[in-house]
Amino acid sequence: MIASDKTLIRLNGLSKHYGRLTVLDGIDLEVKAGEVLAIIGPSGSGKSTLLRCINYLEPPDGGTITVDDIVIDAGNPIGRAALSGLRRRVGMVFQSFNLFPHMSVLRNISLPQERVLGRSRKEADARSMQLLSRVGLADKAEQFPIRCSGGQQQRIAIARALALDPEVMLFDEPTSALDPELGLEVLAVMRELAKSGMTMIVVTHEMGFAENVSDTVMIMADGNIVEKGPSKEIMRNPQHERTKRFLRAVHDR
Amino acid sequence: MLPDFTEITAWMPDLMSGFKISLQVTFFSLLIGIPFGLVLALGVMAKGRVIRAISLFAVEVGRGAPALVLLQFIYVGLPSAGLMVGSFMAAIAALAWNTGAYTSEIIRASLLSIPSGQREAAEALGMKRLDELRFILLPQGLRVALPALLGFSILIFQSTSLCFTIALPELVSRAYEIGSITFRYFPVLLLAGLLYASISIPAALLVDFIEKRAGKFASR
């Protein structure tokens, strides 16, 4: 499934502390272009923080982040160009959708294109409509987000991020706030996105997605990577006690 | 005790010219003061320590000092520092400061009421700070702040009556002037009061209406 051998994302010794608490304990990670990486692990293990450090929503305090040709060293203050370059290459989808409630669905998707990429309103709207069709919501363009179900809002949020043509998409528990059947429609969109060759890092509790859609699975605990490997191997035949315990706990739920 | 018809027609021109000045002072105080309040709100929330300290100082003085003291301070104090200001300018400066200080808190609270997830989304999308403010935070924040801002505007309109202490010929000054000549203080102040009410009461009703509508908007 992985389209190429090109490494798109490389993290070296990425660390993050909140006061005395070590949340990321020197993470080394490589993600190839076209790879879909699922991150699983108990809550509080640093999964969200890892994602948020990758696009610098949370500044890491040690290590380096490389995305495509952008290199960011946590030791130095980040430059404006590096930050906007990073944000342009990395799209993010949040657990709570975070649509802008005072704008129509179409405006939600078009405004960032106009402000960030300098597209004209016409170009932006055309791209927005194309993506709304792709996530199956073309008929919602003129609605306000509040009139859409949670599953629809999350698909709109995915379209909004895709509209900026990112090279990698980060998902932080995109279905955790949804009823199972609404989660399914979001997962279907994500599966289609994975097939299309998008590079994705997905923090999830959906074991089916981790096993069947992602190429690689990584288990985190206490700010460290417990193990990482091809998804089927890890999910069916985990090596580490910590992973076994976590997977058992998930199955028992 | 009530003013009779000939009195009303005799006093009205003076009272109306005072009323006009009261409205002008209100208008310019708000025109300058509310944007100033936005600047102070952003200043207080800024990352830079110096900007934050200066903004906090301006807010605390503007809120802490009674409007009367601010008026005197600017009207009497500034000339002794070599800066001449007329009573009209002094009134606007003092009330704009007062407005800025109070509305900065109103605006700050309304900006903070917007869920932080929206700011994160804007940031993750790569939008600039200024765009985030202009397209995401302000349109929602000002909608939240609108009733409180209007309510405060009514208070500022009423505060213009304090300007009689710096010899500004606004409504209360004019009424006193007439009173001191005719010794008909009560009827002329009653008229002045009615003129204030002609603005304040409809404005207060408007605030109620907007608040109810805003409530409906939020709960739908």
Ligand SMILES: Nc1ncnc2c1ncn2[C@@H]1O[C@H](COP(=O)(O)OP(=O)(O)O)[C@@H](O)[C@H]1O
């Ligand atoms: N802003 C913050 N301030 C202090 N502690 C935080 C903050 N954000 C996260 N943490 C702590 O960092 C740890 C990891 O959090 P997080 O990355 O959200 O974990 P996960 O997403 O795996 O559940 C938790 O112990 C959490 O309490």
Ligand SMILES: [Mg+2]
């Ligand atoms: Mg999390």
